[in-house]
Amino acid sequence: MAVLDLLAAGFRERPQAVEDEFLISARGRVLAADVAAPGSLPPFANSQMDGYAVHSADLATSGQPGKRVELAVAATIPAGFEPPALVRGTAAPIMTGAMLPPGADAVVPIEQAVPDSFPSAAGSPAVEVLARATVSLPAGVPAGQYVRSAGSDIRAGDPALPAGTVLGPGQLGLLAALGVDAVRVRARPRVLLLTTGDEVVEPGLPLQPGQIHDANTTLLRSLLEEAGATVLRTRVLADSPQEFQHRLHEDLAAEAPDLVITSGGISKGAFEVVKQGLGREDVEFLSVAMQPGGPQGIGRVAGIPFLAFPGNPVSCVVSFEMFLRPALGSVTGLPRPRPELTALLTAGVHSPAGKHQVRRGRYLPPAEPGSTGQVELVGGPSSHLVHALATSNALVHLPAGREAFPAGAEVTVWLLDR
Numbered sequence: 268m269a270v271l272d273l274l275a276a277g278f279r280e281r282p283q284a285v286e287d288e289f290l291i292s293a294r295g296r297v298l299a300a301d302v303a304a305p306g307s308l309p310p311f312a313n314s315q316m317d318g319y320a321v322h323s324a325d326l327a328t329s330g331q332p333g334k335r336v337e338l339a340v341a342a343t344i345p346a347g348f349e350p351p352a353l354v355r356g357t358a359a360p361i362m363t364g365a366m367l368p369p370g371a372d373a374v375v376p377i378e379q380a381v382p383d384s385f386p387s388a389a390g391s392p393a394v395e396v397l398a399r400a401t402v403s404l405p406a407g408v409p410a411g412q413y414v415r416s417a418g419s420d421i422r423a424g425d426p427a428l429p430a431g432t433v434l435g436p437g438q439l440g441l442l443a444a445l446g447v448d449a450v451r452v453r454a455r456p457r458v459l460l461l462t463t464g465d466e467v468v469e470p471g472l473p474l475q476p477g478q479i480h481d482a483n484t485t486l487l488r489s490l491l492e493e494a495g496a497t498v499l500r501t502r503v504l505a506d507s508p509q510e511f512q513h514r515l516h517e518d519l520a521a522e523a524p525d526l527v528i529t530s531g532g533i534s535k536g537a538f539e540v541v542k543q544g545l546g547r548e549d550v551e552f553l554s555v556a557m558q559p560g561g562p563q564g565i566g567r568v569a570g571i572p573f574l575a576f577p578g579n580p581v582s583c584v585v586s587f588e589m590f591l592r593p594a595l596g597s598v599t600g601l602p603r604p605r606p607e608l609t610a611l612l613t614a615g616v617h618s619p620a621g622k623h624q625v626r627r628g629r630y631l632p633p634a635e636p637g638s639t640g641q642v643e644l645v646g647g648p649s650s651h652l653v654h655a656l657a658t659s660n661a662l663v664h665l666p667a668g669r670e671a672f673p674a675g676a677e678v679t680v681w682l683l684d685r
């Protein structure tokens with residue numbers, strides 16, 4: 268809740284909370300305003316089949332079923348042309364998607380005609396091909412048969428998509444069909460992501476003794492982007508509080524983000540760069556009764572929302588999922604991609620009584636739909652276990668106030684792989 272208040276206030280204060288995005292790069296974005304259809308779909312009555320456009324009255328039933336009618340063949344109507352009116356007593360070869368000629372009110376598929384195929388159009392001028400004297404068609408064709416009438420999908424001016432719609436392929440396809448090439452979407456929260464630690468080295472660079480590769484930047488960037496935020500800048504900063512403070516203020520002055528996230532440097536050691544560097548800022552460092560993700564920092568730096576996550580990679584993930592993802596969802600309008608289920612533990616486990624422990628696990632769906640699945644814990648509770656994280660598909664909640672969870676105990680899991 269504190270994180271949501273912090274983020275929502277900051278995001279609302281930002282002048283550009285919406286932006287225009289071309290359709291081609293709008294997948295996954297959230298519509299900021301209702302979109303009304305600028306035109307109808309289909310825009311004109313057209314044929315649903317390759318066949319003959321007819322006046323249904325010319326094929327009115329006047330005898331037994333199976334009766335056929337011979338009609339004179341009119342000029343062919345390919346897709347993409349505006350045809351002349353259909354003369355009574357004639358049938359015009361028409362292709363799927365081609366505009367129905369004025370007067371025609373039905374289409375007979377080519378399969379029901381005699382002959383039941385069109386001559387090849389290769390090399391012929393489009394509208395003059397397929398000249399044939401007459402065609403035999405079945406009688407008793409109802410008006411409207413195989414006609415896709417104008418506006419039968421959506422009418423001009425009708426609501427197409429409401430504000431708040433998440434733009435997936437179907438929604439983007441509709442907008443494209445309507446001729447819309449850009450949409451107003453909610454702006455993405457912009458994040459400055461700082462990782463700290465003298466021991467932390469970018470992936471790809473060699474390690475000296477005592478050093479480790481930076482997992483947190485990649486983990487947190489991926490989580491942020493998946494949750495609809497954009498990362499303005501990332502940095503790996505050394506354990507110098509002065510340099511940390513200097514760089515942070517420099518970055519904030521260059522381009523103000525909506526949120527700053529740091530990882531590391533906030534617990535009880537001698538070199539807690541974030542804690543020491545922000546001594547005079549409006550940031551509170553606290554200990555949450557959660558494991559991993561116990562040490563946390565929250566506040567504002569130069570008025571900008573600020574969160575400090577602990578340095579262990581799994582602590583970052585758990586902090587993100589518990590505190591930041593719900594708050595980000597509220598400001599972006601994106602749904603939470605973490606289904607919450609109940610599952611039965613495959614083996615018993617102990618958890619510290621005073622803490623909400625979040626373990627990693629593999630969720631196994633139930634054999635019978637409607638019954639409860641199982642979850643098998645992967646790795647131990649320690650927050651450095653990135654391999655265990657990578658081979659898990661769920662976070663497993665062991666709530667505070669209970670120490671023993673026997674095999675078969677019901678627990679809440681959040682699925683990670685959706």
Ligand SMILES: Nc1nc2c(c(=O)[nH]1)N[C@H]1C(S)=C(S)[C@@H](COP(=O)(O)OP(=O)(O)OC[C@H]3O[C@@H](n4cnc5c(N)ncnc54)[C@H](O)[C@@H]3O)O[C@H]1N2
Nearest residue numbers: 462464480481482483531532533534535561577578579582
């Ligand atoms: N005496 C105490 N020691 C510790 C406590 C405590 O309460 N008392 N809390 C422990 C817990 S829990 C955590 S979590 C960590 C949090 O410490 P910091 O936030 O200060 O993080 P660091 O010390 O900088 O790093 C912790 C750990 O994570 C590794 N790390 C840091 N950054 C990265 C990165 N970008 N990629 C991969 N790994 C990273 C770092 O090397 C450390 O191993 O404190 C405990 N200690």
Ligand code: MOO
Nearest residue numbers: 559560561582650
């Ligand atoms: O709380 Mo720490 O985040 O266990 O690793």
